Amino acid sequence: MGFYYGSSQPPQDEEKGGGVREVVAITIAVFRVLALPLGILLGGMFYLFFVFWMFTIQALLGFAAIGLVVVVVVGRGIWELKHPPEIR
Numbered sequence: 001m002g003f004y005y006g007s008s009q010p011p012q013d014e015e016k017g018g019g020v021r022e023v024v025a026i027t028i029a030v031f032r033v034l035a036l037p038l039g040i041l042l043g044g045m046f047y048l049f050f051v052f053w054m055f056t057i058q059a060l061l062g063f064a065a066i067g068l069v070v071v072v073v074v075g076r077g078i079w080e081l082k083h084p085p086e087i088r
Contacts, residue, residue, distance in 0.1 A: 047069075050065060051065045
């Protein structure tokens with residue numbers, strides 16, 4: 001039966017598994033890659049709930065919260081027009 005299933009003894013030359021340092025290094029690398037997308041996602045959700053909350057207080061506050069984003073985007077566009085990137 002050992003021919004079909006292998007011997008019941010583990011091989012003697014197997015390498016030892018990774019340690020805590022390797023696990024921590026991989027975890028930090030994954031979190032570095034995911035930090036910006038998760039921050040954008042969670043920030044957008046927080047802002048959406050904030051806008052809904054502002055609309056429950058008063059409609060003008062809700063529109064002001066939306067207008068704030070519009071002003072920021074337009075301001076960034078104007079700044080980019082005045083400071084074009086250098087092409088080498």
